[in-house]
Amino acid sequence: MRLWIKDPLAILAASAERGIVVEGAEIVECIARGRSPAIRPDATFDASRHVVLPGLVNAHHHFYQTLTRAHAAGLGKELIPWLMAMERVWDRMTPEALRIAVRMALVELMLSGCTTAADHHNLFPPGLENAIDIEVEEATKLGLRMTVSRGSMGISEKDGGLQPDSIVQDSDTILEDSERVLRLYHDQKAGAMIRVALAPCSPLAVPKRVMEGSAELAERFDARLHCHLCQSPDEDVYAMQAFGKRSVDILEEAGWLTSRTWVAHGICFDPAEIERLGRAGVGVSHCAASDMLFAQGICPTVDLEAAGVAIGLGVDGSASNDSSNMMEAVRHSMMLGRLRYGPSAVTPYDALRWGTQGSARCLGRDDIGTIAVGMQADLALFTLDEPRFSGAQDPIAALALCGAHRADRVMVAGRWRVIDGQPEGVDLKALIAKHKAAARGFA
Numbered sequence: 001m002r003l004w005i006k007d008p009l010a011i012l013a014a015s016a017e018r019g020i021v022v023e024g025a026e027i028v029e030c031i032a033r034g035r036s037p038a039i040r041p042d043a044t045f046d047a048s049r050h051v052v053l054p055g056l057v058n059a060h061h062h063f064y065q066t067l068t069r070a071h072a073a074g075l076g077k078e079l080i081p082w083l084m085a086m087e088r089v090w091d092r093m094t095p096e097a098l099r100i101a102v103r104m105a106l107v108e109l110m111l112s113g114c115t116t117a118a119d120h121h122n123l124f125p126p127g128l129e130n131a132i133d134i135e136v137e138e139a140t141k142l143g144l145r146m147t148v149s150r151g152s153m154g155i156s157e158k159d160g161g162l163q164p165d166s167i168v169q170d171s172d173t174i175l176e177d178s179e180r181v182l183r184l185y186h187d188q189k190a191g192a193m194i195r196v197a198l199a200p201c202s203p204l205a206v207p208k209r210v211m212e213g214s215a216e217l218a219e220r221f222d223a224r225l226h227c228h229l230c231q232s233p234d235e236d237v238y239a240m241q242a243f244g245k246r247s248v249d250i251l252e253e254a255g256w257l258t259s260r261t262w263v264a265h266g267i268c269f270d271p272a273e274i275e276r277l278g279r280a281g282v283g284v285s286h287c288a289a290s291d292m293l294f295a296q297g298i299c300p301t302v303d304l305e306a307a308g309v310a311i312g313l314g315v316d317g318s319a320s321n322d323s324s325n326m327m328e329a330v331r332h333s334m335m336l337g338r339l340r341y342g343p344s345a346v347t348p349y350d351a352l353r354w355g356t357q358g359s360a361r362c363l364g365r366d367d368i369g370t371i372a373v374g375m376q377a378d379l380a381l382f383t384l385d386e387p388r389f390s391g392a393q394d395p396i397a398a399l400a401l402c403g404a405h406r407a408d409r410v411m412v413a414g415r416w417r418v419i420d421g422q423p424e425g426v427d428l429k430a431l432i433a434k435h436k437a438a439a440r441g442f443a
């Protein structure tokens with residue numbers, strides 16, 4: 001079926017003033033001003049109230065943390081004490097609780113205009129060995145595109161690390177399960193709904209063997225590599241004490257300084273490291289809310305981008321953001337970029353580029369993140385009917401400047417997944433009730 005998304009109020013695409021035509025999972029035509037579709041469409045969607053964006057792409061998250069938002073154990077703490085306190089709450093995670101957390105995160109993201117999400121799942125207490133399988137099942141059910149990142153933690157208190165012994169796994173288990181989920185779920189084809197990335201929590205949280213083994217597996221299966229990196233200046237102080245080198249050097253030694261890798265945060269690189277990351281083609285997922293909450297620094301987005309690094313956006317785990325709203329992440333990154341670099345350095349269009357094309361590059365995808373012929377039909381449509389937008393002149397800039405937070409329509413792979421602000425096939429009230437009940441187990 002050919003669907004014409006007709007005459008949008010505005011659209012973030014070149015030569016598509018009269019909208020786009022979608023057939024199957026793809027965009028097959030962009031209709032320029034004064035033109036009509038080349039082939040008569042089978043159906044038309046009147047988009048005259050809608051600002052049409054490429055679906056937003058979330059490049060970093062921890063879905064399970066939706067169960068511990070605004071948690072008393074974490075309030076007002078510095079990064080490391082916060083992490084240590086929360087890890088002792090998260091180790092209670094069960095398959096049932098994870099499933100409902102994942103469903104909530106996916107729905108919340110989708111309602112904010114997100115069509116592809118990367119989740120960094122690194123929590124594997126006994127009984128939760130099938131966490132990745134649960135994520136794949138839930139994403140498939142809801143129809144959101146995902147890069148499911150098989151995370152890992154391997155150095156615990158007994159080995160001088162920070163993590164409790166209860167949530168780490170040994171290197172063999174990590175690497176065997178990484179291979180298992182790659183074989184089962186990693187789809188390299190264009191238009192893939194599920195891809196798998198390998199994602200040790202950080203180069204400091206796993207033995208070198210896991211970093212190296214992950215890089216080898218990623219090469220073999222043509223998959224992406226992901227980890228946290230340089231989330232605070234303390235990280236490099238610790239790296240120097242424990243390993244005698246900085247985090248970027250540890251990454252390079254493990255074979256990770258390649259275009260397969262994207263890292264989360266990246267706050268405190270020195271100028272030479274920024275150049276090295278750019279030359280290697282590493283991507284960085286900027287998590288603005290997390291930068292602000294933990295106040296360890298601001299990701300040097302503009303410098304990184306100038307060096308050739310792909311800048312994507314991540315909402316980050318709900319415990320270090322408390323919200324999984326991708327449009328909010330766009331606004332936050334714009335505000336924080338201007339705070340660091342000045343008002344002309346980061347426009348709403350820059351922030352939107354990071355949250356779409358930039359994140360897509362981080363995930364190694366050239367089939368999403370842009371509205372153009374041949375791209376996947378992943379779209380986020382916003383109306384400007386709320387008081388906050390009234391009087392706005394530039395409809396696209398208004399989304400970031402006036403604070404859009406909920407999409408009216410969301411399409412993934414050519415199918416409407418949000419209609420009139422409601423997720424298709426999801427009883428939102430019942431989901432919230434179930435999620436709240438599950439969260440009580442983590443009080």
Ligand SMILES: [Zn+2]
Pocket residue numbers: 060061062120228264316317
């Ligand atoms: Zn994170």
